[in-house]
Amino acid sequence: MATARAILTRVVNSLITLVVALLFISAIFAVFKVTELEGRLAEELPLMLQQLEQQYRHNPELFEEKAKQLEQDLREKYGLTGSYWENVVNWTVRLLISNLTFNFGTTQYSYIGGTNDVGEILIIALKNTAILFVTATIITSIIGIILGLQMARRPGSPLDRGISILGMISWSLPTWWVAIIMLLVFSFYLGIFPTQMKDVYSELARLPGGLEYYILSIPIWLRYMALPVITLVLVSFGGWAYIVRNIVLGVLQEDFVMAARARGLPERRVIYGHVLRTSSPPIVTYIALSLVGAFGGAIITEAVFGWPGMGLVYWVAIQNQDATVLVASTWVLTVAFILTILILDFIYALLDPRVRVG
Amino acid sequence: MSVTLKSIVDFWREYRRYPIGLVGLGLLLLLIIAALTFPIFGDYQVVKNWLTNQEYFQDYPRAVPPCWVGLLTGQSQTQTIIAKDAEVASFVAVEGPVQGEDGYVRYRITATFTVTGATEPSDVALEAYMSYQADPPGVLIEEIKVVRPDGKEFYLVKPVLPGGLNVNLPLETVAPTIGTVFGYPNTKLPGADVPFSLVGLAQNPVVITRFILPTLTQEYGAELAGASLSQLLTNVYRAIFSDDIAAALKGEDYNVLQGDYQVIITFAGKNLDMEIEPKKFVVKGSCYGLLGTDDKGRPLDQGIYYGVRWALIIGLLTSVITVVVGTLYGIAAGYIGGIVDEVLLRFAQVVYSLPVLPLLILLAALFKPNIWMIIILIVAFSWPGISFVTRSMALQIKSEPYVEAAIAAGAGTLRILILYILPQVLPYMFASMALSVPGAVIAEASLSFLGLGDPDLVTWGKILYDAQDAGAALNGYWWWVIPPGLAIALVGMTFVFIGNALDTILNPKLKR
Numbered sequence: 001m002a003t004a005r006a007i008l009t010r011v012v013n014s015l016i017t018l019v020v021a022l023l024f025i026s027a028i029f030a031v032f033k034v035t036e037l038e039g040r041l042a043e044e045l046p047l048m049l050q051q052l053e054q055q056y057r058h059n060p061e062l063f064e065e066k067a068k069q070l071e072q073d074l075r076e077k078y079g080l081t082g083s084y085w086e087n088v089v090n091w092t093v094r095l096l097i098s099n100l101t102f103n104f105g106t107t108q109y110s111y112i113g114g115t116n117d118v119g120e121i122l123i124i125a126l127k128n129t130a131i132l133f134v135t136a137t138i139i140t141s142i143i144g145i146i147l148g149l150q151m152a153r154r155p156g157s158p159l160d161r162g163i164s165i166l167g168m169i170s171w172s173l174p175t176w177w178v179a180i181i182m183l184l185v186f187s188f189y190l191g192i193f194p195t196q197m198k199d200v201y202s203e204l205a206r207l208p209g210g211l212e213y214y215i216l217s218i219p220i221w222l223r224y225m226a227l228p229v230i231t232l233v234l235v236s237f238g239g240w241a242y243i244v245r246n247i248v249l250g251v252l253q254e255d256f257v258m259a260a261r262a263r264g265l266p267e268r269r270v271i272y273g274h275v276l277r278t279s280s281p282p283i284v285t286y287i288a289l290s291l292v293g294a295f296g297g298a299i300i301t302e303a304v305f306g307w308p309g310m311g312l313v314y315w316v317a318i319q320n321q322d323a324t325v326l327v328a329s330t331w332v333l334t335v336a337f338i339l340t341i342l343i344l345d346f347i348y349a350l351l352d353p354r355v356r357v358g
Numbered sequence: 359m360s361v362t363l364k365s366i367v368d369f370w371r372e373y374r375r376y377p378i379g380l381v382g383l384g385l386l387l388l389l390i391i392a393a394l395t396f397p398i399f400g401d402y403q404v405v406k407n408w409l410t411n412q413e414y415f416q417d418y419p420r421a422v423p424p425c426w427v428g429l430l431t432g433q434s435q436t437q438t439i440i441a442k443d444a445e446v447a448s449f450v451a452v453e454g455p456v457q458g459e460d461g462y463v464r465y466r467i468t469a470t471f472t473v474t475g476a477t478e479p480s481d482v483a484l485e486a487y488m489s490y491q492a493d494p495p496g497v498l499i500e501e502i503k504v505v506r507p508d509g510k511e512f513y514l515v516k517p518v519l520p521g522g523l524n525v526n527l528p529l530e531t532v533a534p535t536i537g538t539v540f541g542y543p544n545t546k547l548p549g550a551d552v553p554f555s556l557v558g559l560a561q562n563p564v565v566i567t568r569f570i571l572p573t574l575t576q577e578y579g580a581e582l583a584g585a586s587l588s589q590l591l592t593n594v595y596r597a598i599f600s601d602d603i604a605a606a607l608k609g610e611d612y613n614v615l616q617g618d619y620q621v622i623i624t625f626a627g628k629n630l631d632m633e634i635e636p637k638k639f640v641v642k643g644s645c646y647g648l649l650g651t652d653d654k655g656r657p658l659d660q661g662i663y664y665g666v667r668w669a670l671i672i673g674l675l676t677s678v679i680t681v682v683v684g685t686l687y688g689i690a691a692g693y694i695g696g697i698v699d700e701v702l703l704r705f706a707q708v709v710y711s712l713p714v715l716p717l718l719i720l721l722a723a724l725f726k727p728n729i730w731m732i733i734i735l736i737v738a739f740s741w742p743g744i745s746f747v748t749r750s751m752a753l754q755i756k757s758e759p760y761v762e763a764a765i766a767a768g769a770g771t772l773r774i775l776i777l778y779i780l781p782q783v784l785p786y787m788f789a790s791m792a793l794s795v796p797g798a799v800i801a802e803a804s805l806s807f808l809g810l811g812d813p814d815l816v817t818w819g820k821i822l823y824d825a826q827d828a829g830a831a832l833n834g835y836w837w838w839v840i841p842p843g844l845a846i847a848l849v850g851m852t853f854v855f856i857g858n859a860l861d862t863i864l865n866p867k868l869k870r
Contacts, residue, residue, distance in 0.1 A: 014711075016708055017712065020712075028720070028724060028725075172847045173850070174807075174843065181840065188832055189834070195832055296715025297715075314716075314719060315808070318808055337713040
C-alpha cells in the first residue's frame with residue numbers, strides 16, 4: 001500500500017513537471033512566434049496596401065474598405081487577431097495542442113533519415129540518442145561501481161587517490177571538448193575511427209537486405225558508436241567511482257557489516273551481498289542525478305561527432321534558425337527525460353523497502 | 359572583531375593541511391593575476407577586432423602552430439615578424455637620393471629577413487608612406503629583386519626587353535613605371551600609405567609575363583622546357599625560396615633555402631624627389647606566438663588570455679547568485695514549514711527535474727540574450743539543488759534550543775532566518791559556491807560552443823565554436839582546440855579543488 005502511494009506521488013510529481021515544462025516551452029515559443037509574425041506583418045502590410053492603393057486610386061472609399069479587409073485577412077492568416085498578449089495566449093494554446101499530439105508539422109531543412117516530417121525526424125533522433133546514451137551509461141555504471149567498491153575497501157590507497165583526482169578533473173571538463181580531442185587523436189592522427197558518425201546510414205544502405213543485414217549491420221554500428229561511447233564513458237566514470245566510493249564507505253561503517261564479518265562471511269559476500277545491496281538505492285538516486293548532468297553534455301557531444309541523434313538535430317536547427325524544430329525537440333527531449341527519471345524512481349522504490357512518501 | 363580574526367586564522371591553519379586546497383588557491387591566484395594583467399600585457403586591439411574586423415588580422419599568418427613546437431619536434435620554423443612604426447627600422451632600410459651618372463635619381467628600399475623554417479613564409483609584406491614628384495614625369499621601377507642566401511638574385515622586375523634580351527638602352531624605354539607595377543600615379547603622389555606584398559607581385563599576371571618569365575627563361579631556359587605556363591605561374595612565389603628554382607617552378611620536390619633574404623626595390627626618376635617612410639613590415643612565418651593563430655589569422659594567445667576574465671566573471675557571478683538564491687529559498691521553506699514548505703519544495707522539484715541544457719539552448723536560440731541574461735538563465739535552472747540541502751539543514755537548526763529561545767523572545771521570522779539560521783548555513787554556502795563554478799563555466803561555454811553565446815564577447819566557448827566550424831579537429835589544428843578546453847578545465851579544477859578542501863573542513867554535522 002505504502003509503495004503504491006509512493007509510486008502514485010511520483011507519477012503525479014512527474015505529471016506536474018511535464019505540465020509546467022509544456023506550458024513554459026509553449027509560452028516562450030508563442031512569445032517568439034507572435035513577435036516574429038508581427039514583424040513580418042509590419043513588413044508585408046505596407047507593400048500590399050501600396051498595391052491596393054494603385055488598384056483603387058479612383059475610388060478612395062472602396063480602398064478604405066478593402067484595406068481594412070486586407071489587414072483583417074492577414075491578421076487572421078497569422079493568428080494575430082487580438083492584442084499582443086491575447087495573441088500570445090492564442091498561440092500558446094495552439095502550440096500546447098500540437099505539442100500534446102506530437103504533431104509538429106514539417107520543416108524546410110533536411111535533417112536525418114531523408115524526411116521533412118519533424119515528428120519522424122525526432123523519432124529517429126531520439127532512438128539514436130537513446131542507443132548511445134544508454135550504452136554509455138551502462139558501461140560507465142559497471143566500471144564506476146566496480147572501481148568505487150575497490151576504492152572504498154582501501155581508502156587512501158594510490159588507486160583511491162588517483163581515481164578521486166581523476167573524478168574531480170573530469171568534473172571540470174566539458175564532455176564535448178573531450179569529444180573534439182578524441183576526434184583529433186583517433187580520427188585525425190591515428191585514423192582508427194570515422195569522423196562523421198552520421199555516415200553510418202550511407203554505409204548501412206549499401207548492405208544487402210534480409211537476415212544478412214542484421215548480422216552485418218552490428219559491426220558497422222559498433223564501429224561508428226565506439227568513439228562517442230568511449231568519450232562519454234571516459235568523462236564520467238571517474239565521478240561515478242568517486243560517488244560510489246563515498247556511499248559505500250558510509251555503509252561499510254554500519255554495524256551489520258561488522259556483524260557479517262564477525263560471522264565469518266567471506267569478504268566477497270560481505271561486499272557484493274550486503275554492502276552493495278544496501279548501497280544500491282542511493283546509487284540509483286545518483287544515476288538519476290548524473291543523468292541530469294550528463295545529458296546536456298552528451299547532446300552537444302553528439303553534435304561534435306555528427307552522431308545522428310538529438311544533438312545533431314539541435315546543431316542543424318540552430319545553424320538554420322529553425323525555431324519549429326528547436327521547440328519540438330526540446331519538448332520531446334523533456335518528455336523522454338522526465339520519463340527516464342520516473343522509471344529510475346520506480347526502480348528506487350523497488351530497491352529500497354523504506355521508501356515512504358514525505 | 360578579534361573573535362572573527364581568530365576564527366579566520368584557525369580556519370587557515372586547518373585549510374593549510376589540505377594540499378589539494380592549496381593547489382586550488384594557487385591556481386585561483388594565477389587566474390586572478392591573469393585576469394587583472396590583461397590591460398598591461400594583453401593587446402586590447404586584437405580582442406576589440408576579434409569578432410567584427412577580419413581585416414585587422416590580415417598581417418597574421420593563418421592557422422599556424424605556436425613557435426615553441428619547433429623546439430619540441432626539432433623541426434625548424436620561420437618566425438613571424440609583425441613590425442610597426444619604430445620597430446620597422448631594424449628590418450627595412452631606405453637609401454637615397456643617389457644621383458646617378460646617367461641623370462637619374464635613385465631611391466632604394468632594402469628589407470632583410472631570415473627564413474629558418476622548412477616551409478617558405480606565406481607572405482612578405484611592406485607598407486610605407488610615400489610621396490613623390492618627378493620632372494619630367496615618370497617614376498620608374500628599376501628593379502625589384504630578392505637576394506637569396508645562396509647569393510642568387512631572383513628578379514621580380516628587371517629592365518629587359520620582351521624576349522629576354524638585355525640591352526643597353528635608356529632606362530625609361532625598358533624599365534616599367536610605378537603605375538604598371540603598383541598602379542600608382544606615374545608623376546606625382548602627394549602622400550599615401552603604399553602596400554607591397556611579395557605574394558601579390560609573384561602572382562600578378564602582368565609582372566609575371568612581362569618581367570619574371572623572361573628573366574627566368576633567360577637563366578633556366580633549358581631546364582624549364584616542358585613545363586606548362588600555368589605551372590610556372592602558380593609556382594613563382596615558391597621558387598623564390600627554393601634551393602632548386604627550376605624544380606620548384608615545375609612543381610617538383612624542393613627544399614626551402616634557409617638563411618638571410620633581402621628584398622630590394624629600386625625607384626628611379628629624373629629630378630625625382632621622394633619621401634619613403636616604412637610603416638610596417640610583415641613576414642608571415644610558419645609559426646606564431648605562444649598559441650598560434652586560427653584560420654582567420656587571429657592570435658589565439660590573446661583570445662585565451664582575455665577569456666580568463668569572462669570565465670571568472672561568469673563562473674563566480676553565476677555560482678554566487680545561484681547559491682544565495684538557493685540558500686534563501688531553502689532555509690525559508692525549511693523554517694516556515696507546513697503548506698508553504700510543501701509548495702516551495704514541490705516547485706523546486708519541478709524545476710530540478712527539467713533538462714537544463716536543452717531549455718537553455720531553446721531560450722538562447724529564440725531570444726539571443728547577452729551575457730548577463732545568460733547568467734540569469736543559468737541561475738534560474740540551477741538553484742534547486744542547493745535549496746534541498748539548505749532546507750534540510752534549516753529543518754534541523756530550527757529545533758535547536760537557541761532558535762526556540764529567540765522565538766520565545768519574540769524575534770520575527772526574517773530576523774531568525776538571517777541572524778540565527780543563515781550563519782549556520784554559511785560554511786556550506788562557501789563550499790557550494792566553489793563547487794558550482796565549473797558547472798556554470800561549462801554551461802556558458804556550451805552555449806557559446808553552439809553559437810548561442812553573447813555575440814559581442816570573446817570567450818573560450820566561442821573560440822571552440824569557430825574551431826568546430828572550421829573543422830579544426832579534422833584538419834589537425836590541435837593548437838586551436840586544446841588550449842581553450844584546457845583553460846575551461848583549469849578554471850573548473852581550481853574551484854573543485856578549493857571546494858573539496860572547504861567541504862572536507864566545513865562539512866557540518868547537519869549536512870546529510
